[in-house]
Amino acid sequence: MPSDPSASPVRADAWLSAIFFAGFAAMTIVATTYPAIARAMPMLVGTLGMVLSAIQFVRTVSGRRDAAPREKTARASAHLLMFGWLIAAVALVALLGILVGGALFVVLFLRARLREAWSSAIPSGLVLSAALHLMLERGLGVRLFEGLIWQ
């Protein structure tokens, strides 16, 4: 699904440039405290990154204005909601482990977000757990994370 760069909200683009600039600046400043060999490359790349992101920031701010803010706000809300679901997945897996937390997340997402019936959502979660167990634990001998609650 390619994005349409021509539709980029100017303000958000500028924010992203600023975030990159802040990241490069912070890491470059921290790098100054390292010995010469360890700081050479980070300072070189960090300085370059700062200059480039500053140029991008100026280029964006001096560019055109956003054409359809309301539609984009709605899309941004949907993305934020989905990111909330991602955080929920991470929290469930961290607490309950991959097999239990992962299955629970699949069931909740299918049921609450996609409005699927329980009779479809629950087997889907169980199939995911079974597949992960068989492929990774049984097949490849990998030990899956069991969750902070059980540790």
Added chain:
Amino acid sequence: MSHASPVASLIALFTSPDLIGVMLLAVPFGVLVGAIPGIGGKFGIAISIPFVFGMEPVAGAVFLVAMHAVVHTGGSLPGILLGIPGGGPDAAIVVDGYPMAQRGEAGRAIGASLTSSAAGGVIGGLLLALLVPVVWPIVLAFGPAETFLLALLGITFIAAVSGGDLLKALIVGSAGLMLSFVGAEPQDGVARFTFGQLFLWDGIDLMAAVPAVFAIPEMIEMGASMAKGAAPTATTSGLGFWQMREGFGDVVRHRWLTFRASCLGALIGLVPGLGGEVASWVCYGHAAQTSRQPERFGHGAVEGVIAPDAANNSKEGGALLPTLFFGVPGSSGMALLLAAFVTLGLQPGPQLALGNADLIWTLIWALVLANVIGSFMLAACGRWLGLIAFTAGNRLVPFVLVFVIAGCLLASVHVQSLIVMLVLGALGTAMKRLGWPRPPFAIGLVLGSITERSFHQAWAIWGGAFLLKPGAIILLVLIAASITFYAFRPVSLPSSR
């Protein structure tokens, strides 16, 4: 120098139940990710990383190459059946494939597509095999100085995957490079950017970073859109083996076009930055130019399916050469493949080519074989596999998210690495939404540590004089040529976001 025999590697591949089993898993997976519109090869590699993590390096590498080899074989299905290309490089197939399906020739179009895909993949793989003896002497001449400059050359290819915005690509590439410096410094072991956190001492794990930047944004987008899959239509009828046989015959009838398109595709794949879109459209144009009835193109000419499909699959053979032998990814897909190889403990480049020649040959044969398996598999189950194109992508979202999280936790015993994944996932989502190119991030992250390490080694051995070595001078000229080309090219090359 390792004297691996290509024949021995081929026999070893065929007689290894493990490797054949891995390919039989990888091929349907590659077809699946290619066939669902909006998903694609890069995404496939990103979510394969957790799966291959526990495998033997050879098996894991075979999985990745086989999966990536057949993405476009599956990508033709939605193009022909729905008029929606599976990915950018599959767009050329829609022009004639969809009109064929609309007039009741879906089976013929898919038969032609599968056969030309297989032929293209095989020819691309064989051309790669033929080029190995040519490349070998160059690889033998490589030391730390050349490795450093080669890594620098690879970094200049960030421009090739810039998607038309060089400044943004350079910023994202620099961010990848910067994050590659996190962890213990290779020369004197100083902990950099760890902020007292033990889990950062080993650096930013590619298994967390690559899926976070490439797979999570796709899932966020897909989950946010709430789009349902398309309903199966009449075009799915006529997808049996016998209907496809006519398409097989078309490829035999246009065998020279298939051969020319395959060779052209492989050569385009060799050139960093040209990418799949260029290969398929150039070959589509070539088919139209050399046709006696060019007016049929755009209205369901079978040659318009054959040429781009052959090119799409053959270009992967060409693109593998710089990736495997020099560790220089020439496309966004290859950048991710490079990152995935590193998670397996394989560092593509001269060292891998010299020390693991058997692996190189195994991967070349895996590429060839995967194309054949993929096409046969689709031909045998075409009627049912055609329905893949109608899958609602957002139903995959929770499964993929759990898989990405599982991969992150497989790579690191520290739960805190999930925070890194979330931060990079948010960054990747923002980049995707705002049209910033993401592949440069993978190039920077993978090549950063190699660049730094080989620079220090070269400096310790030769001092500044390492730049005067003959190999180094050639590479410096190539770097200058690469920068000049991308800085002054008149038009943007196709996007690889």
